[in-house]
Amino acid sequence: MVMPQESELVGRVIKLVGGDNIIVECTYGKVRTCRIRGKIKRRMWIRDNDLVLIASWDSKSDRADIIWRYLSAHAEKMNADGLLQGLN
Numbered sequence: 001m002v003m004p005q006e007s008e009l010v011g012r013v014i015k016l017v018g019g020d021n022i023i024v025e026c027t028y029g030k031v032r033t034c035r036i037r038g039k040i041k042r043r044m045w046i047r048d049n050d051l052v053l054i055a056s057w058d059s060k061s062d063r064a065d066i067i068w069r070y071l072s073a074h075a076e077k078m079n080a081d082g083l084l085q086g087l088n
Helices: 072-081
Strands: 008-018 021-026 031-036 051-056 063-069
Touching: 008 031, 021 051, 021 063, 031 051, 051 072
Parallel strands: 031 063
Antiparallel strands: 008 021, 008 051, 021 031, 051 063
16 A cells, blocks of 8 residues: 655545546545546546545645555555554
């Protein structure tokens, strides 16, 4: 299971906007517009309410890249460990 590093955040997909853009709510409540990284674009299908790992472009920016999608079993384990405190 991929765990977040220091510049990465965990978020939940709110809405698929179109193309490769997705609206994601981060663990601390901030909403970001994210794009699917090219490496995973055709390998992982992302849907509403999926748990994803994102890497912010800049600390002040509302843009980020989606670098991983967690499986439901991984999301349940992260929730049990208390890593998803700010998400609904």
